[in-house]
Amino acid sequence: MNSETQSVSAASQSYPDRLQSKLRRVLVSWELLLLCVAVFIFWLNTQASPYFLDPWNLSDATFNFTEKALIAFAMALLIISGEIDLSVASIIALSSTAMGYAVSIGMGTTELLIIGPLVGLACGAFNGLLVTRFGLPSIVATIGTMSLFRGISYIILGDKAYSGYPSDFAFFGQGYVYWVITFEVVLFAVFAIIYTLLLHRTSFGRSVFAIGNNPTAALFSGIRVNRIKFILFLLTGLMAGIAAVCLTSRLGSTRPSIALGWELEIVTMVVLGGVNILGGSGSIPGVVLAAFIMGLVTFGFGLLNVPGIVMSIFIGLLLIGVIGLPRVWTKGLHFWKSIVSR
Amino acid sequence: MNETAQHSDSIKPLLELSGISKNFPGVRALSQVSLELYPGQVTALVGENGAGKSTIVKILTGIYQPDDGRIDINQKQTRLSSPQVASQVGITAIHQETVMFDNLSVAENIFIGHAPKNMWGLIQTKKMHQDAKQLLERIGANLDPSIELKNLGIASKHLVGIARALSVNTQVVIMDEPTAALSYKEIEELYVLIERLKAEGKAILFISHKFDEIYRIADRYTVFRDGEMIGKGLLNELKEAELVKMMVGRDVTGIFPQRTGTLGETVLEVKHYSHPTEFDEISFSLRRGEILGFYGLVGAGRSELMQCLFGISESSNGALTLDNRTLHIKNPTQAIDNGIVYVPEDRGGQGVVTGLPIFENITLPSLNKLSNRGFLSLAKEFSIARSYSEKLELRAASLDQHVELLSGGNQQKVVIAKWLATQPKVIILDEPTKGIDIGSKAAVHAFMRELADDGLAVIIVSSEIPEVIGMSDRIIVMREGLMVAEYSKATVSPELIVRDAAGIAEHVA
Known part of the structure; x- marks a missing residue:
């Protein structure tokens, strides 16, 4: 009798897919908050300057984030998996230097388009080997390669600069695909979609989340943890190489100090986008919105003639704030609860 | 008053626990237990894994607070509210893996x-x-x-x-399996040291699974079983066999599901499997529909052997044959692809991926099968997760509930579900019911038997004697990395496997 009622109640246990409706999940999401912030800053910018809404002006504004965002997509996956790559800006420098050297020995645009990403890929492979094969913590390994890669650029270039890139190479950083739509914006949009699908719709992306939450349990579930981490370093290197093509093309020259300090802005973009710096959670749409916000803020500061160093201070504060606020918030909540319960 | 105490024959206990109870969500770890420690004497605390020994140590060292009961030190009621307080009143623990x-x-x-x-x-x-x-x-x-x-x-x-x-200026010294990693000579030196501590009037709590050393060093015993105090007294008044019986206790047959299926052909054959440090020359075979139990003490190399079969570590020698094919398993992915799966002992660290919802945990090892050119289908995932949740009678609010919000027993069901979704041939369960409540325990036991009856080959590693005897068709006992005995269900007895595992010479009884 007793066992019968038990089995009946067990059979009647139903498992809804999700408890919260889709609308509710969107409403409490970090991405919605980011969207509101983006709209607000957009509105502030329109107030700051009457020329802001000009299509050509808006088009110019996108250069502030597209190249960094390309790297941020791959970096987001890497950080979700529990690793990080701080050498990305140095990869740009090395990749750009390699392209400059290629031009100096007479290579054309097609070769440049191969060399740039390939150097990025090689740098990524090097980072990946250090972390997955030799077991170095990625934060230390990539601080090392950050110095190493840019150091090589300095040795090759010294205080000189490469320029004289072919004229058709300029398209990748300065060209327009249609009206005010730049090649870089198109690239940004395409990669945003690719990375959204990769992270949120494929078994590869699911494995990345699993590794970031618990690498041991992921390994014990048959996930090839080291292989996936290696691929993520490769992807990050590749994206840095692609960004190097765009940036070199846009600037038209290569100095060893190119993209100096970008790793900070890229990591900030990723964390602002809602990716947990400790790994395990995050989304690409969040990173896309964070890219917009950082681009708009940079551009707004430019309109207001705010000096670059202030921008740097702002980025630093933003990074600390985004990482620190949730903790302060939960601690405050605990404190408040403990007062109320007393 | 003081004088009468000194003149009386019995010494007063230095530390006295009475009526101590401790509950964890879903588990009653200790129920009204008592324990006395006397100055200048060694008290052995005996019990199986899960009997509540480590809980009482944590209460004594101020890490846990008991839900009920009182603690007296030198006849004065004391609250051990934190590890600092415990150390101030003179209680020190020396752990198996000493925290220093x-x-x-x-x-x-x-x-x-x-x-x-x-x-x-x-x-x-x-x-x-x-x-x-x-x-x-x-x-x-x-x-x-x-x-x-x-x-x-x-x-x-x-x-x-x-x-x-x-x-x-410690008065109470707790030694939690202090000899587990020591050589013979070092153990002898430890005994000498314990004698010195006794001479200095310290009260010593000695936790060990090894009966020979308990009889060698301890004056008194206290036996815990399933969170209850079963018996205590002077050791020289008690035979070893009685102590073993007290520890193992209950009637072990009857409450476990019996085999209804028939044994099929041999699925897995392991020959001369060896590892550089953990185990040596392990050979056994496993048939479809069979449950093979592995019993041994902590450090006997059982888990290491299983993780090696699952590809977490590589074997240094030996051969593994699965369905008449010889395999060299180098990583878990290969093991899973070939149909060998492993439910680890460390559920939170190796079993479930905390932070991910139930359905993502269940589909994790089968992602490749469930995806179309790498792309996942949520509908397919939910349907797989639902069917196995129903089969295992999982208690959960929804399939996207995070696994860390489930009870231990239900987390274990998620781990089992994730392996069943891969449709394995051999399932290895390492301490499958450790730390889960009685209800889920019975469900996991029933389900294991059902799996075997459906034709799966099952290996169970357990330190719980009733479980390993009740569930297994055959039992292999390991000690210090070696197979020391093998029993069929008909020939096994709790006393036998305890002796084999601890390495006690046969008594002429």
């Missing part, structure tokens, strides 16, 4: 928290080293106080731990 600071010196480890200081509040290194030397000499340890702890072996670390205990 590898990068600090011996002297710093002894005096950490109470180092001698000068008038400026700076540590007097010289005095500290002198004092440390003195303490070490007092226990007959010839150690250099300035050497870093990481350069010492386990035995020497124990000595440092004991010196530390003496430096804070």
